[in-house]
Amino acid sequence: MPKYLWRVSYSEDGARGLLAQGGTARRAAITEMVESVGGHVEVCYFAFGEDDLFVIGDAPDEVSAAALAIRTAASGAAISHTVTLLTPEQVDEAVAREVTYQPPEAS
Numbered sequence: 001m002p003k004y005l006w007r008v009s010y011s012e013d014g015a016r017g018l019l020a021q022g023g024t025a026r027r028a029a030i031t032e033m034v035e036s037v038g039g040h041v042e043v044c045y046f047a048f049g050e051d052d053l054f055v056i057g058d059a060p061d062e063v064s065a066a067a068l069a070i071r072t073a074a075s076g077a078a079i080s081h082t083v084t085l086l087t088p089e090q091v092d093e094a095v096a097r098e099v100t101y102q103p104p105e106a107s
Contacts, residue, residue, distance in 0.1 A: 001039070001040075001058040001059065001060055002058065002059060002060075002061065002062070002065070002084060002085075003042075003056065003057070003058050003084075003085040003087075004056070004057060004058070004059055004065055004082055004083060004084055004085060005054065005055070005056050005082075005083040005085055006053075006054070006055040006056075006057075006068070006069075006080050006081070006082055006083075007051045007053075007054060007080070007081040007083065008051060008052055008053035008054070008055065008072070008078050008079070008080050008081075009050065009051055009052050009053075009078060009079050010052045010053070010077065010078050011076060011077055011078060011079070013076060013077050014075075014076075014077035014078045015052075017077060023046055026053075027041075027044045030044060030055055031044070033068060033071070034055075034057050034059065034068065037059060037060065037064040037067055037068060038059070038060045038064060039057055039058050039059040039060060039064060039068075040057055040058045041055060041056075041057040042056045042057050042058070043055070043056045043057075044056075051081075052078075053078075056085070065082050065084075066082075068080070068082075069082050
């Protein structure tokens with residue numbers, strides 16, 4: 001299954017919900033959401049800075065990952081940025097593939 005990193009930023013409403021429910025309740029809700037599309041949450045960390053939350057997990061495919069992002073955005077409580085993660089073995093496979101590419105040339 002493809003592995004993803006979800007970077008999440010809460011809106012004001014989302015932050016108020018976090019204050020009311022706490023971190024473990026949000027982790028449980030996120031886990032339930034990801035599992036509802038056939039995925040699995042590996043880790044969930046809250047953070048300081050531009051992003052409020054980082055989630056690493058699996059989803060069956062890109063459509064499932066997109067469904068999660070759309071539902072999150074539609075809630076208005078948070079914005080999620082989805083990053084596809086690759087294993088070192090997948091990178092090995094990628095660099096071994098033959099690719100035809102013509103770089104742009106300056107005139």
